[in-house]
Amino acid sequence: xxxxxxxxxxxxxxxxxxxxxxxxxxxxxxxxxxxxxxxxxxxxxxxxxxxxxxxxxxxxxxxxxxxxxxxxxxxxxxxx
Amino acid sequence: xxxxxxxxxxxxxxxxxxxxxxxxxxxxxxxxxxxxxxxxxxxxxxxxxxxxxxxxxxxxxxxxxxxxxxxxxxxxxxxxxxxxxxxxxxxxxxxxxxxxxxxxxxxxxxxxxxxxxxxxxxxxxxxxxxxxxxxxxxxxxxxxxxxxxxxxxxxxxxxxxxxxxxxxxxxxxxxxxxxxxxxxxxxxxxxxxxxxxxxxxxxxxxxxxxxxxxxxxxxxxxxxxxxxxxxxxxxxxxxxxxxxxxxxxxxxxxxxxxxxxxxxxxxxxxxxxxxxxxxxxxxxxxxxxxxxxxxxxxxxxxxxxxxxxxxxxxxxxxxxxxxxxxxxxxxxxxxxxxxxxxxxxxxxxxxxxxxxxxxxxxxxxxxxxxxxxxxxxxxxxxxxxxxxxxxxxxxxxxxxxxxxxxxxxxxxxxxxxxxxxxxxxxxxxxxxxxxxxxxxxxxxxxxxxxxxxxxxxxxxxxxxxxxxxxxxxxxxxxxxxxxxxxxxxxxxxxxxxxxxxxxxxxxxxxxxxxxxxxxxxxxxxxxxxxxxxxxxxxxxxxxxxxxxxxxxxxxxxxxxxxxx
Numbered sequence: 157x158x159x160x161x162x163x164x165x166x167x168x169x170x171x172x173x174x175x176x177x178x179x180x181x182x183x184x185x186x187x188x189x190x191x192x193x194x195x196x197x198x199x200x201x202x203x204x205x206x207x208x209x210x211x212x213x214x215x216x217x218x219x220x221x222x223x224x225x226x227x228x229x230x231x232x233x234x235x236x
Numbered sequence: 237x238x239x240x241x242x243x244x245x246x247x248x249x250x251x252x253x254x255x256x257x258x259x260x261x262x263x264x265x266x267x268x269x270x271x272x273x274x275x276x277x278x279x280x281x282x283x284x285x286x287x288x289x290x291x292x293x294x295x296x297x298x299x300x301x302x303x304x305x306x307x308x309x310x311x312x313x314x315x316x317x318x319x320x321x322x323x324x325x326x327x328x329x330x331x332x333x334x335x336x337x338x339x340x341x342x343x344x345x346x347x348x349x350x351x352x353x354x355x356x357x358x359x360x361x362x363x364x365x366x367x368x369x370x371x372x373x374x375x376x377x378x379x380x381x382x383x384x385x386x387x388x389x390x391x392x393x394x395x396x397x398x399x400x401x402x403x404x405x406x407x408x409x410x411x412x413x414x415x416x417x418x419x420x421x422x423x424x425x426x427x428x429x430x431x432x433x434x435x436x437x438x439x440x441x442x443x444x445x446x447x448x449x450x451x452x453x454x455x456x457x458x459x460x461x462x463x464x465x466x467x468x469x470x471x472x473x474x475x476x477x478x479x480x481x482x483x484x485x486x487x488x489x490x491x492x493x494x495x496x497x498x499x500x501x502x503x504x505x506x507x508x509x510x511x512x513x514x515x516x517x518x519x520x521x522x523x524x525x526x527x528x529x530x531x532x533x534x535x536x537x538x539x540x541x542x543x544x545x546x547x548x549x550x551x552x553x554x555x556x557x558x559x560x561x562x563x564x565x566x567x568x569x570x571x572x573x574x575x576x577x578x579x580x581x582x583x584x585x586x587x588x589x590x591x592x593x594x595x596x597x598x599x600x601x602x603x604x605x606x607x608x609x610x611x612x613x614x615x616x617x618x619x620x621x622x623x624x625x626x627x628x629x630x631x632x633x634x635x636x637x638x639x640x641x642x643x644x645x646x647x648x649x650x651x652x653x654x655x656x657x658x659x660x661x662x663x664x665x666x667x668x669x670x671x672x673x674x675x676x677x678x679x680x681x682x683x684x685x686x687x688x689x690x691x692x693x694x695x696x697x698x699x700x701x702x703x704x705x706x707x708x709x710x711x712x713x714x715x716x717x718x719x720x721x722x723x724x725x726x727x728x729x730x731x732x733x734x735x736x737x738x739x740x741x742x743x744x745x746x747x748x749x750x751x752x753x754x755x756x757x758x759x760x761x762x763x764x765x766x767x768x769x770x771x772x773x774x775x776x777x778x779x780x781x782x783x784x785x786x787x788x789x790x791x792x793x794x795x796x797x798x799x800x
Contacts, residue, residue: 159567160564160566160567162635163564163638175700175701179697179698179701182690182694182697183694186690186694189686189687189690191687191690192687194603194606194611195603195606195608195611197608202694204615204692204694204698205694205697205698206698207612207615207616207695208694208695208698208699209699209702211615211616211699212619212620212623212698212702212703212706213705213706215490215491215494215620215623216494216623216702216709216710217709218491219491219494219495222491222495223495223715223717226717226718226719227495227713227715227716227717227718228715228717228718229714230497230714230715232716232726233716
């Protein structure tokens with residue numbers, strides 16, 4: 157069976173490079189466009205990118221920690 | 237008074253009830269035509285029309301139309317039509333029939349001008365939804381359906397008591413904007429919130445919906461929670477408490493979806509998350525925020541149905557729901573994957589999709605009103621949506637490690653339904669005016685400004701980066717997550733079992749005592765009313781005539797004495 161091009165070796169590396177360029181572009185765009193912010197904190201350069209990245213890392217870590225408390229085997233309720 | 241208009245909701249309910257009696261190709265035509273006729277009726281009833289029916293001492297208004305109710309009724313009938321198109325050749329007739337009743341009841345709620353009518357359609361909606369759920373026919377759908385129906389009947393009772401108290405307090409049953417300050421209004425609010433999936437009883441949603449059939453969850457996702465959003469919009473706009481409840485729902489949905497392994501349960505949690513955005517907008521309560529909440533409900537119904545159709549196609553073709561069993565389906569299901577990705581981009585509010593134009597109205601209001609904390613949390617939540625629904629769902633189903641599954645694409649009617657909704661997601665994103673003119677207030681909002689697009693792309697793309705950087709932390713495990721329903725699914729049954737083990741003899745004694753009491757009461761009753769009982773024993777006719785004569789004589793005497 158033919159492998160989808162996404163699964164070929166080397167594709168992942170190319171996608172990472174392409175992705176990084178796009179990420180850089182979205183930040184560079186801030187140099188050319190004034191964002192007229194509503195809050196002082198928005199004046200921080202690349203604020204939205206930082207917010208997106210950091211908050212997601214925090215949420216993943218929080219979910220992982222909460223998982224320690226609330227995760228059970230998926231047949232947990234079957235034996236009641 | 238009679239009404240000049242046919243009620244579009246009642247029409248769908250009747251069509252649903254009649255549909256099992258029709259056979260063959262006519263049934264398919266009937267089922268597909270009903271939502272279209274209903275949609276036509278929704279737009280042919282003029283906005284000012286109201287018709288009233290007198291019931292007991294109340295004047296009911298089952299058909300009261302304005303732009304808000306028409307907006308919701310429109311999207312309900314559209315999703316009913318595309319939903320039935322998605323499954324009319326695959327689903328059971330029970331499910332299709334119940335889905336029409338369910339959709340009709342949801343439309344009935346949106347046109348209700350008084351609280352009693354709201355309540356009646358509210359309960360029909362509960363019945364329709366439970367039948368859609370049970371039509372899956374599995375043991376797990378039966379069990380989770382029982383839990384679902386218990387919670388919703390509880391909600392219905394709370395709502396009813398609230399309406400009774402409210403009508404006593406105010407002497408009116410008109411369904412108008414209220415604020416939670418009396419017993420009646422608090423209970424009504426609680427009844428509404430329960431259906432929206434608000435805390436603490438939000439576990440019913442992720443418990444029940446994923447147990448429906450591959451197509452049943454498409455219907456379930458559309459009506460109950462969004463009808464709740466509608467009644468909150470109409471009944472409690474600007475109630476501050478709703479901001480905080482909405483924020484809680486948003487983050488609850490994200491965190492639980494991140495922990496989840498079942499692809500349809502991920503999407504179920506994300507319903508709570510998205511409804512949280514709407515509830516938050518209703519809480520802020522400005523015209524822009526209410527427009528935003530209504531618009532978001534409209535776009536959400538469409539992209540969530542699209543996501544669930546894509547997940548449903550995967551379930552239908554592979555029989556698998558767990559991320560740990562899936563992966564690599566892009567090989568043979570590229571069409572389903574593309575539709576799923578369009579839905580995922582829309583739910584994440586990517587520019588050029590419908591989510592971008594609706595969700596941003598809510599965040600924009602928070603910014604304009606200088607609610608810094610609310611605004612930051614909404615932005616963080618937008619990033620979180622991309623994380624849990626926007627990337628996680630398509631990644632683990634269609635990409636990641638290759639599971640080796642090579643299912644064919646779903647049948648043509650299922651693909652056509654997905655194609656239409658995918659098209660709508662993009663159409664509304666590119667031409668927001670199509671949606672804006674239907675909103676309850678005038679829209680003075682331009683979603684596509686360069687700063688807005690740039691900041692949104694930064695936010696979303698960098699949360700995507702976080703997903704792939706943290707991928708080892710995201711690996712799925714064969715687990716479920718405990719929730720509030722643990723109390724009634726584990727604690728109560730377990731304590732009952734323990735009590736029975738330890739106090740088993742006590743239980744038998746109580747039962748014996750009860751039996752003795754019931755026996756002696758029964759014996760006493762049979763002595764009086766039994767075959768030979770004092771009251772019911774058979775006597776002679778002559779005896780009865782004699783007694784009647786005595787009475788008549790007494791009456792005559794009484795009459796004569798009174799005369800003198």
